[in-house]
Amino acid sequence: MSRIKGQGPTTYIAARTGANRGQVSRFVKQHGLAEVAAARPGPCPLSVPVSGKINGRSWREHLDFNESAELMRHLGTAATIILLYLTGMRPQEVQGLRSGCCPDPEPAADGAEARHLIRSHHYKNVTDDDGNHISAGEVRKVPWVAITPVVHAIRVLERMVPEGELLLGAAHHGFRCGNSNAGALKSDTLTLRIESFVNWVNREAKAQSLSGQTIPDDPHGAIGLSRFRRSLAWHVARRPGGLIALAIQYGHMRTLLDARTSSGYGARRRHGIHAVLDVETALAAADTAARLRDSVAAGEKVSGPAARRALTAAAHVPRFEGRIVPRTFARKAAAFLAPDGIVLYDNPDAFLICAFKHDNALCEPEPGATAPWQYDCRPGCGNTVRTDTHARQLRERADKLDQLAAHAPGPVSKRLRANASRLRETADTHDNTAHPAEART
Ligand code: SF4
Incomplete structure (x- = not known):
């Protein structure tokens, strides 16, 4: 008892x-x-089956009634984080979501995969005929597109609140302590819940002997809600690889966001998340150009079909010092990204710089896209540029793969060794074809 x-x-x-x-x-x-x-x-103990596993083992022997309220609260917080992080919505827009906002789509007539759409309110710049701000907002004319984890997060929240209610309704997210407040959980409350969630994750990681998976302290303090939107844009702009699950999600987001002219997103022109994404992409491209300039100044040689174009672009791209981005920078960033062929995308997972020109791209970006599909970078593309640093990194990666192959079972080992030798061949091609920058310009 x-x-x-x-x-x-x-x-x-x-x-x-x-x-x-x-x-x-x-x-x-x-x-x-x-x-x-x-x-x-x-x-x-509750008579609820435990299906979650960590490293192949059930994460709890049983779920305990005494812990259930805390777990429900953290589950709600986790779902909120997913919504904030993988939609690019503003916090207020997430707080305004209601149960039923993201119905399962009808199958498309042409058999193409139909996308989940989120219909919700937005608040920014919503005014009446006299120009007064309407605090209740209005239903956004263009829906948000939801990728799979977002749909799952919405389904979880829909099980916590009655039909048609706010997904983050305060009255339904109080759990044991109860809450009679109308409306959604406030931003301050959500920020506290995120901090509490981080503490719980860290406690849980230690209890499960997964101390490598704790969430480190954030030098910038508490994780405020608005930081997720900016982080999404940062990752989309700068991290084509990373953890594969995230890479796929960010890749999907990039595709959805870039299909501005061919989908509903086009109707939003370059406002909101597009402007944030443009700023992060422009900053990332400027960093890449600066690194290329520094490498050639240090005597590194350059190879690849787009080498000349990349060097010319790098010579003309300004260096952005510091990180304070004024509001007016969004327009400059969009203008900077518009011309085809001079924006440099770092692709550390393919060990190259992509001097993106749509017509050359073997990764088949969407029509009108201003960025490559870096997750699907293909060998032999006319946009490729490599420096001596890339060649060195290719060989280091090949050595790591050989080490892994030494401890892997037969077929896996064979595949790893084949990949290692492909990487070394690419590095050799660089060595045999690279020239100093002066010879290219
Ligand atoms: S395939 Fe070409 S365009 Fe696409 S990411 Fe790779 S280098 Fe860039």
């Missing part, structure tokens, strides 16, 4: 026995069970 203290265990025992809570309380008092339970505490 559990610690018979407070309302939780009374509710648990009432639910298990069919007695009402008053009967349980009287029984506990009559028989002095509170003292017995304090001396011999125990769990309140």
Whole structure:
């Protein structure tokens, strides 16, 4: 029997026995069970199957009633983080989502995969005919496109609130402590919940002997809601690889966001997340150009069909010092990204710089896209540029693959060794064809 203290265990025992809570309380008092339970505490296991696994093992022997409210709260927070992080929505827009906002799509007539769309309110710059701000916002004419983890997060939240209610409705996210507030959880509350979630993840990681997976302290303080939107743009712009699951999601986001002229997103022109994405992409491209300039100044040679074009572009791209981005920079960033062929994308996973020109691109970006499909970078593309640093990194990666191959089973080992020798061939091609920058210009 559990610690018979407070309302939780009374509710648990009432639910298990069919007695009402008053009967349980009287029984506990009559028989002095509170003292017995304090001396011999125990769990309140729920008859809910445990399906989650960590490293192939169930993450809990059973789910405990005493922990359930905390777990529900963290589950709601995790779903909120996914919505904030993988839609690019503003916090207010996420807080305005309601159950039923993202129905399963009808199959497309041409058999193409239909996308989940989120229909919701937006608030920024919503005014009436007299120019007064409408605080209630309005239903956004153009829906958001939801990628798979976002749909899952919405489905989780839809199980926590009644149909048609706000997905983050305060009245339904209080769990054990209860909350009679109307409206969605406030931004301050959500920020506190994110901090509490981070603490819980770190405790859980230690308890599961996964100390390498703790979330480090953030030097910039608490993770405010608005930081997710900017982080999404940063990752889309700068991290084509990284963890594969994230790479795929960011890749999808880039495709969805870049199809501005061919999909509903086009109707939003270059406002909102597009402007944020443009700024991050422009900053990343400028960093890449600066690194290329520094490499050739240090005497590195350059190879690849786009080498001359990249060197010319690098010579003309300004260096952005610091990170304070004024509002007006968004327009400059869009103008900088518009011309085809002079924007340099770092692609550390393919060990190259991509001097993106749409017509040359073997990764088949969407029509009108201003960025390559770096996740699907193909050998032999006319946009490729490599420096001596890339050749060195290719050989280092090949050595790592050989080390892995030495401990891998037969077919896997063979594949790893084949990849290693392909990387070395690419490095050799660089060595045999690279020239100093002066010979290219
Ligand atoms: S395939 Fe070509 S355009 Fe696409 S990422 Fe690779 S180098 Fe760039």
